[in-house]
Amino acid sequence: MNTGTLRATGLRFRFTGQTTDLFALDRLELTAGHMLGIRGASGAGKTTLLHCLAGIEPLTTGSIVWDDTDITALPGAGLTRWRQQKLGLVFQDFHLVEGLSALDNVLLPASFTGWRIAPALRSRATRLLSRVGIAEPTRRAELLSRGERQRVAVARALLFAPPVVLADEPTASLDPENREIIADLLCGLVREHGATLIVVSHENALLHRMDRVLELRSGTLQAAEAAHV
Numbered sequence: 001m002n003t004g005t006l007r008a009t010g011l012r013f014r015f016t017g018q019t020t021d022l023f024a025l026d027r028l029e030l031t032a033g034h035m036l037g038i039r040g041a042s043g044a045g046k047t048t049l050l051h052c053l054a055g056i057e058p059l060t061t062g063s064i065v066w067d068d069t070d071i072t073a074l075p076g077a078g079l080t081r082w083r084q085q086k087l088g089l090v091f092q093d094f095h096l097v098e099g100l101s102a103l104d105n106v107l108l109p110a111s112f113t114g115w116r117i118a119p120a121l122r123s124r125a126t127r128l129l130s131r132v133g134i135a136e137p138t139r140r141a142e143l144l145s146r147g148e149r150q151r152v153a154v155a156r157a158l159l160f161a162p163p164v165v166l167a168d169e170p171t172a173s174l175d176p177e178n179r180e181i182i183a184d185l186l187c188g189l190v191r192e193h194g195a196t197l198i199v200v201s202h203e204n205a206l207l208h209r210m211d212r213v214l215e216l217r218s219g220t221l222q223a224a225e226a227a228h229v
């Protein structure tokens with residue numbers, strides 16, 4: 001059975017101390033294996049929405065159900081476990097750990113689980129790095145260019161072939177050639193695994209690959225105008 005079905009209802013988010021909601025969405029649904037693009041002006045709330053869908057930022061009200069798990073009702077430890085088992089996340093600012101190599105950064109989610117890192121997993125991490133064009137897996141994160149860090153972050157999100165992949169501007173720091181490579185990899189691997197993908201992006205070329213594109217505007221999600229996708 002495909003996993004990665006999203007049913008989110010009554011999503012409302014307001015930062016503490018603010019007098020208005022950043023967004024208020026009646027409903028957001030996604031079938032497992034589908035790819036959704038979210039675009040919108042800077043400051044519209046796209047990253048915050050993605051973080052809510054990842055269970056990183058708590059909603060003000062509403063529920064987010066991935067398959068049969070309401071992540072808004074999970075206690076902290078349960079939420080962490082859900083993220084480890086189900087979610088691949090590409091952060092806008094990558095969240096690589098300096099002092100660790102590119103390879104160890106890709107393997108980081110495995111080290112959080114406390115599992116011994118099996119040789120097969122190490123090989124998969126190395127393969128993913130090669131597919132995103134990182135020739136030196138032993139190079140430390142702080143010595144990588146911004147674009148290289150972004151590619152390592154994408155490889156890390158795909159380590160466990162998670163059923164849900166959320167990516168915040170995954171091609172923003174890349175030149176056109178690498179944008180294409182990362183878009184191919186992200187969409188290709190997601191299709192291979194039948195994963196559900198939500199991408200926040202301003203890049204038309206990436207958004208064009210999505211099954212559906214919505215625009216976050218004035219706190220609501222609307223169908224993106226054809227000219228913009």
Ligand SMILES: Nc1ncnc2c1ncn2[C@@H]1O[C@H](COP(=O)(O)OP(=O)(O)OP(=O)(O)O)[C@@H](O)[C@H]1O
Nearest residue numbers: 015016018022040041042043044045046047048049
């Ligand atoms: N802790 C906070 N308290 C109040 N407002 C905040 C806080 N954090 C972020 N914001 C504001 O919330 C708004 C939405 O931020 P968010 O990063 O989600 O937007 P975005 O659409 O992803 O923007 P961008 O495209 O520039 O990355 C912004 O105006 C931001 O300044």
